[in-house]
Amino acid sequence: MHTGIKPIGRERFALLLLLAPTLVGLLFGAIGSLLATFVISLLKWDLISPPSWAGLGNYLGLLSDGLFQEALRVTSIFSAIYVPGTVLVSLGVALLLNRQIRGLSIFRTIYFLPTVSSAVAVGLVWSWIYGRDRGLLNFLLGLVGIAPVNWLGAQQVLYSVVIVNIWGAIGTGMVIFLAGLQAIPRDYYEAASLDGAGDWAQLRHITLPLVTPSIFFQTIISTVNAFQAFEYVYMLTRTANGASNAPTLVFSIYRNGFNFFRMGSASAQAIVLALIIFALTLLYFWLERRLVVYE
């Protein structure tokens, strides 16, 4: 690749100036704070008394920490539903929207609304909809004779909150898939159609293979988002004492770090979270080489 202009003489300083904020961010914001997280994870530190060395104590503590294991379980179930759910539903919506229909932009706006709305505001509405006794959802279900469900009760709340998260993520996924779908050259379909391929065959042999790069991208984005889930969890699953009925890992980090001021343990959990995301990324890239079709 030989495009681009080369800085000469004093322009090197200009280049450095332009890159300076990013370099600072990379050095301190990303790499530095990741290292710092690791170092703090080896300490016992409540921010009041000076930190003391804990070695692997925080990590060993996690092994017997019931709340952490609960968070790990919740996050796993959450991601296992959220990632495929988001990818499939938004791909489905994009496929429908890509069928040369009227009103594309109206539908696109509608499906996009939740994405731009504050999760706190929308979380309030959902807590109103999900209410057990007076909630809209149970009312609607009652009309067709379904007994009321305690959507925000300890048993169901995890699934209820995943649904809201998927609902809020369809917009972004749909736009990414639409871009991928529209990038597929029309002549492929025309050629296939001449060869007698029907709609179904075209979908299976042209559309789906060629949209795999978008599926790959969207899967990674969704995974990172799944592990970041916080707002809806905070709004829909909090109990009276500030704990959660469906504590995700980020909720657990927040609780430990900023309610209990256990900086070491919170950092150890953050490192575990980073390792999980790293491992999944490696897995996805390994899968990419086998499954993703680039033109």
Add this chain to the structure above:
Amino acid sequence: MSRSLSLPAEPTRVKNRSRRLRRVVLDLITYALLLAGSLVMVGPFVWMIATALKQPADQFSRSLIPSPATLENFRRLWELLPFSRLILNSLGIATLTTIGQLLTCAMAGFCFAVVRFRYSRALFLLLLATLMLPPQITLVPNFILFRWLGLIGTSAPLWLPAFWGGAFGTFLLRQYFRTIPIELAEAARIDGASLLQIFWKVYLPLARPALAALAIFSFLGSWNDLLGPLIYLPADLERTTITVGLALFQTQYSGRWTVMMAGALVSIAPVMLLFFVAQRQFIEGIALSGVKR
């Protein structure tokens, strides 16, 4: 975007007609599914608005049209919470965040797209790798850093990091800058423009759509943020943001749904307005970030 519907000529008319019938049926199914989905997407918003306009006594009525409709809830809202203050706080933080992101991401994005320098690719890939690093992972050291700087309780920890760039924004703008023919930069160079001039006078004005997209992303991200203000700002209604205000409201006035929905409505109204005005840039921005180039 050419949406031509060119089906090849069919040999027989019968086959043609059965095809057309199939098409109509498929279209009907498509519209039915999309409409059903739309109801699910819009439903909560409709319910929010309907409840916000109902009288408190009618909050459990299931009708979609409030009768009589009232603005009483909005007045109550301003009585119960210093709502203007919360909005101003959020607005200030979101504006500073947006400025920081636009400036620093454009600077770096320009370098990666236009300038040839050593380690450019390695640096860019490193930056992209940080996309996989959720900010929540580094919450603790950032909190300790800002504590050491004596900035806890101020809004600085919420907008200052926007001034050290960001992987997403840099990536987005780099993608856009790369669609601008490099000959433009070369021509400006020959005319004697310096690197900074090429950036400021040639590339930045051309990147307006992408800058608009990033502006919306940054503003929204900041406006809707809950975790940041929860950690850094005092839980004091004069100094926190609208998201935390609403979350506090949920615990303090639980059961007063009409007022709560009015609050939710007020908090998303500015964002909705922004979205309707600039949705093309916004949606194209997302599409741009998802396209491999």
